[in-house]
Amino acid sequence: MSASVNETEASAAPAGAPVDLAVAGPAASGAGRGKLVLRRFLRNRAAVAALALIVLFYLLAFTYTWYSPWAYDELDPTSYLLPPDGSHWFGTNQIGGDMFAQTMRGLQKSLTIGLLAALFSTGVASVVGAAAGYFGGWTDRIAMWVVDLLLILPPFLIISILSPAFRGKTWLILVGLIALFQWMITARIVRGMTLTLREREFVKAARFMGQPARRIIAKHIVPNMASLLIIDATINVGVAIITETSLSFFGFGVQAPDVSLGTLIAAGSDAVRTFPWLFYIPAGFLVVTVLAVNFAGDGLRDALDPASSRSRRKERKRVEAATKSPTETVSAGAVS
16 A cells, blocks of 8 residues: 555656655666666766776776775885876875875875765754654754754864864774764755655555554655665765865864875875976865766766756757758858
8 A cells, every 4th residue: 555655746746856866666667767877877978988987097096005005004215206107106295105006095095085974964864853843842953953063163162172182093083073064955955855744645555554664764755765865975075085185184084194185185295396297296186086076976967866956958969960850960060
């Protein structure tokens, strides 16, 4: 009965409504939607290229020790400030450290922190927003009070003040601090969608059948916002990478002897004119990584949400090209 009600709601809802994102229903329907999303994504060449680049960067960052002749914390006493060559592919720094190994290590650290912070912040946003919207009352008031309080606090300043207290401890604390200030706006959006979804018939049917609130939220509320949460997590990866790099640049993030892209950029900023490889190589990896994440996120948004403006423009052009009469085509060719 629940599946039947769910299918009826999904077919009756207008395009772009939250229920359009539902994953409930027969497995075949979910598989069919997954293939449709994949086809939409693959048609976006920029997004596919960006995703391939992100995967390549992950492979390079986590496998560089297999083929690199140097470790990130290994020094070459015969090579100081050496430009890129066959022995040191990205050159060396002021103390003889191999820049390729250090850049790959910094890329590994920045990517890991960005991914974990994005997943954590999106998870917190989905739980807090769905609980506030579903339960209402004091739960909603307290949750939104916390959201409003965190929104008025300056994240960079707060993390900068707190980070010295955790210096020398695990870098996972930095992940928690970054994620702590990334989930509030998404939680508000999730709350608003939950207020709509909790009045749908399939949610009411589950409630009348005696299902507990946590099961209703996990099975009927959150899956209907899967597209939003996936897109939010993708975008948050780039935001978290920029945040971590900025903190590390000013000495509040990853601490020596470990490295990140932020610490490498900070170390090379003073020698940007005399020894440009120290600055431009890690900065270039940072810019390309964030751009690739943003392009992949845009492509994923267009694939999951066909009502987005970019998808509508593409669809309109496709329809116009298909409905163009042969006479108009011949006339256009004659004019040209």
